[in-house]
Amino acid sequence: MIEKKNWRYGMFLGCVAPNRYPMIEASIRAVFEHLGAELLELEGASCCPAPGVFRAFHIPSWLVIAARNITIAEQIGVSPLTGCNGCYGTLRDAWVEMEHEPSLKKMVNEHLAKVGRVYKGNREPKHIVQALYLDMGMDYLRDHIKYTFKDLKVAVHYGCHIIKPSDKRPWGGQYECPTFLDEMVELTGAKSLDYKDKFLCCGAGGAVRTAVKEISADFSREKLENIRNAGADIIIDVCPFCHLQLDLGQLEANGIYKDIIGEPYKIPVIYLTQLLGLAFGIDPNQLGLVKNHQLAGVPPFISIEPFLNIVKEQLD
Amino acid sequence: MSENVKKYIKRQVIKPINSKISEKFVDAGLEKIRACINCGTCTGGCPSGRRTAYRTRSAIRKALTGDTSVLEDIDIWLCSTCYYCYERCPRDIPVTDMIIKLRNIAVEEGYILDAHFGLANNVFFITGHGVPANGEENKKWQDLRESYGLPPLPPTVHCHPEAVEEVQSLLKSVGFTELMENTKKLKEERAKKEQAEKEESTK
Numbered sequence: 001m002i003e004k005k006n007w008r009y010g011m012f013l014g015c016v017a018p019n020r021y022p023m024i025e026a027s028i029r030a031v032f033e034h035l036g037a038e039l040l041e042l043e044g045a046s047c048c049p050a051p052g053v054f055r056a057f058h059i060p061s062w063l064v065i066a067a068r069n070i071t072i073a074e075q076i077g078v079s080p081l082t083g084c085n086g087c088y089g090t091l092r093d094a095w096v097e098m099e100h101e102p103s104l105k106k107m108v109n110e111h112l113a114k115v116g117r118v119y120k121g122n123r124e125p126k127h128i129v130q131a132l133y134l135d136m137g138m139d140y141l142r143d144h145i146k147y148t149f150k151d152l153k154v155a156v157h158y159g160c161h162i163i164k165p166s167d168k169r170p171w172g173g174q175y176e177c178p179t180f181l182d183e184m185v186e187l188t189g190a191k192s193l194d195y196k197d198k199f200l201c202c203g204a205g206g207a208v209r210t211a212v213k214e215i216s217a218d219f220s221r222e223k224l225e226n227i228r229n230a231g232a233d234i235i236i237d238v239c240p241f242c243h244l245q246l247d248l249g250q251l252e253a254n255g256i257y258k259d260i261i262g263e264p265y266k267i268p269v270i271y272l273t274q275l276l277g278l279a280f281g282i283d284p285n286q287l288g289l290v291k292n293h294q295l296a297g298v299p300p301f302i303s304i305e306p307f308l309n310i311v312k313e314q315l316d
Numbered sequence: 317m318s319e320n321v322k323k324y325i326k327r328q329v330i331k332p333i334n335s336k337i338s339e340k341f342v343d344a345g346l347e348k349i350r351a352c353i354n355c356g357t358c359t360g361g362c363p364s365g366r367r368t369a370y371r372t373r374s375a376i377r378k379a380l381t382g383d384t385s386v387l388e389d390i391d392i393w394l395c396s397t398c399y400y401c402y403e404r405c406p407r408d409i410p411v412t413d414m415i416i417k418l419r420n421i422a423v424e425e426g427y428i429l430d431a432h433f434g435l436a437n438n439v440f441f442i443t444g445h446g447v448p449a450n451g452e453e454n455k456k457w458q459d460l461r462e463s464y465g466l467p468p469l470p471p472t473v474h475c476h477p478e479a480v481e482e483v484q485s486l487l488k489s490v491g492f493t494e495l496m497e498n499t500k501k502l503k504e505e506r507a508k509k510e511q512a513e514k515e516e517s518t519k
Contacts (some may be wrong), residue, residue, distance in 0.1 A: 018470035019449035022461040041471045044479030046444035056419035061492040111489045164399035206397035293463035
């Protein structure tokens with residue numbers, strides 16, 4: 001048994017997870033608690049701000065607001081922890097850039113001083129995947145596996161900003177074909193499939209979804225076509241914005257590109273901690289997998305019922 | 317030089333069209349793109365270029381030669397910032413970051429899409445979130461949170477009005493609000509001018 005350490009993080013929520021896909025937030029909280037990691041709240045945190053839009057408008061504003069968010073974690077002495085590739089991109093790029101460019105840090109602190117804050121840069125922003133894979137480690141996770149799938153075919157979607165830019169990420173410069181997510185998915189007994197253009201962007205980021213939805217939907221269409229051709233039961237991702245694009249995006253692709261896709265897409269999209277949580281034996285209610293409401297027009301837009309049937313059949 | 321060479325192989329010299337813009341490129345650190353050898357690796361790996369007219373190499377080339385049409389076209393806004401061009405550039409140019417800087421210059425010159433302006437000015441500045449869940453119009457998202465055992469609003473700026481004010485005062489301090497006002501003004505002026513030209517040409 002690998003020894004538990006005193007892991008403490010500041011839960012940086014961002015926007016899409018808490019405000020549109022709360023099942024993702026619920027599953028992250030449940031899994032980290034189960035693994036004995038403490039998640040402290042980052043009270044008053046804002047949008048990261050999004051690297052594709054707000055950084056594209058005004059880099060200094062992006063940097064100042066990102067630094068403000070990091071200072072909230074610094075004040076309580078923890079690393080900001082995010083479950084979103086976009087927030088990870090912002091917080092980590094801002095952190096690395098300010099370390100390498102003291103003039104940026106100085107500029108940022110001049111503005112922060114006006115609201116009584118100081119940015120130090122002594123708390124490394126982390127992705128939940130980084131915390132699970134690098135801080136806790138595969139052996140620690142393996143020790144917690146209680147149930148395994150017998151036959152579950154998974155299309156893993158990494159997304160972009162968790163691995164790139166690789167010089168600002170903790171994966172040793174690896175960016176073409178990393179395996180850390182596949183390894184974690186396969187801990188659950190599932191099979192991570194090889195599929196064409198596995199590392200293709202979902203199409204949501206970089207302000208593209210806001211600019212021209214049809215183009216975003218075409219990225220998703222290509223991705224979904226490759227995933228369907230590989231025979232995947234589900235998609236596993238680690239970013240709420242990719243998650244939105246691959247879930248809601250299926251409806252959009254089914255509408256906009258109905259003439260070229262044949263059958264409509266209906267592949268359940270599941271967040272990493274939802275899958276891991278099941279294998280750890282956590283109640284599906286706590287993992288945001290069970291619908292307890294009558295609300296219309298809310299996610300998941302693609303039914304996850306086929307996945308829940310697999311869970312019932314295989315996890316006993 | 318033979319007559320045929322002169323006749324068929326024209327040498328085109330692209331001079332910086334707008335020196336003010338060129339200076340901005342240099343100020344923004346865009347001089348790194350001088351190392352570009354126009355190999356097209358960026359375009360080759362670009363997932364947006366597969367389905368749109370956006371050509372990364374071409375955008376970089378235009379920036380390098382001071383061709384301001386790169387700021388006007390929607391193309392630079394079709395980059396999904398996947399960072400393949402950044403990773404694969406044989407000259408180590410941080411291509412994606414250059415595209416982001418080009419967008420900064422475009423916004424400064426009044427080239428911003430309405431959807432982007434609305435997101436920045438009316439959503440992010442007002443609420444502190446890019447995708448908010450507060451207010452009566454977002455009741456369903458609060459209910460959705462509660463159905464998964466979470467409090468109706470996250471402990472972010474949504475639970476801290478003073479934090480929204482802090483974010484706003486920082487955005488004012490760093491020049492964001494002024495930038496947004498300017499870009500809106502420039503955009504409206506341009507639209508008026510275009511409208512007038514259109515009317516003139518149809519007379």
